[in-house]
Amino acid sequence: MSNASSFRLLSACWAVAAVVVLACAPAGARVVEVAWTPGAAEGQGPATREQARVAAFRDAALAEAMDLLPGALSAPRQELLRHYLLPRAAGYVQSYSEAAPQGPALAAPEGATVLRLDVTVNRPALKKALQRMGVYYTVHAGRDYDLALEGGAGGALDELARLQELSGFTVRRGAQPLVTLSANLDAGTWSGRLEQDGQTWAAQGSALADVWFELLGHYFSRPGAEAGVVAQVALTVRGWSAADGVKAFDAELGAWDGLVEGRVLTRVLLLPEGVAGVWTVRTLSPDALARRLAQVLPSRGLTWEGPGAQAP
Incomplete structure (x- = not known):
């Protein structure tokens, strides 16, 4: 399945699942309701209690991410962030427990069961991830950068475009930083380097997104990176x-x-x-x-x- 197809499928699954964030107190703790239907067809929402639990984690993490950001993301960037967080959300969950009903319950479809969880998200870790992705620092204004592609990297232009939009970066020739990306198609690996003001950082990984975010993590953690932002x-x-x-x-x-x-x-x-x-x-x-x-x-x-x- 292509990256674009995977993205559309994940977005569709999210849209179908009945997931509602009800409350947030204390900070990092959110009560989430998820409706799941035994035997539901693929793409029609959670079919098991375990899938409903995973959906609750994903929704809690995304809600916390939106709360942590210093401004509102555009709808396309929210969708890209949601896509990136889906398979990683459980890693930001510190604890969870079943929550007692409070107020009107989620209106579940006929035959569905509602799972209600109190989910505590690791806000400091999630905030660091948002900073590492660049999205935290580019909510209000994007960044220019220059790009060079080597090897088979040109075959991933669609994915790269999504990463650029999520991180708030736009290609402008001659701008700094300069990011060079290379793909080894035979080995299935990616490598990259980021150059800024005479300094160079390198990264390697099996996925383009991992290399991209590692490079941006170096970029935004370097001395003076907050100038003009903070x-x-x-x-x-x-x-x-x-x-x-x-x-x-x-x-x-x-x-x-x-x-x-x-x-x-x-x-x-x-x-x-x-x-x-x-x-x-x-x-x-x-x-x-x-x-x-x-x-x-x-x-x-x-x-x-x-x-x-x-x-x-």
Whole structure:
């Protein structure tokens, strides 16, 4: 079966399966309902309890991925990400258990059984995977790169086009980085190298996607890779009655996945109007961070200086 056919089949299977995410609390835990029908024909949804369990894992992982990303993906990129995660989702599941019904149950087809699972996803590992794929850093703006194909690599242009779109990369001659891909058709292996500013990284594997994402993993983890992608902003929050409030908010900031890439609490100030905390925050979207601050701080009687702050 061709790569394109496999992709269409996986997409069709996903569309047919009745899978619903009902809740998410705490972070990483999602309640998922999956309807499965014993003896269902191929392509008509899960036919066994085990297939329903796998479908629940896949849906939980995809929902967490969408939540982790710092913005909304286009529909085609969502579908490509779904396709990539399908066979790998179980690797991101930390634990699962059957969940008691809460509220209206999934409307299952006649003869179907509903499996309801509470699935906990390893969010840090999934976030690293999204970064390694490049999709995490290209939600808002894509990247140019140059491409060279060697050996039998030209026979995989369709798959390469999908990988480019998922990762947010567009070929532009003379751009950096330069990615060179080569296929050994006899051995069934792929190799590649990525060159950027005089540095070179290499990768080998049995699948083009594995080589592609390994190269991008090197690219996005190199020193200076976040320049132009991650902004560093100053944030001062005032109004706590005790220093414990600063400590609690520092932990809360660290849990804002998709908004805060890192933060450093640089000072705690004792002011006449209360205790204040001063942070240096790294974020992919200062505007989105500003919206979150505006949502949570005023109701707590807190004021701030930094992203989205109103002038006094």
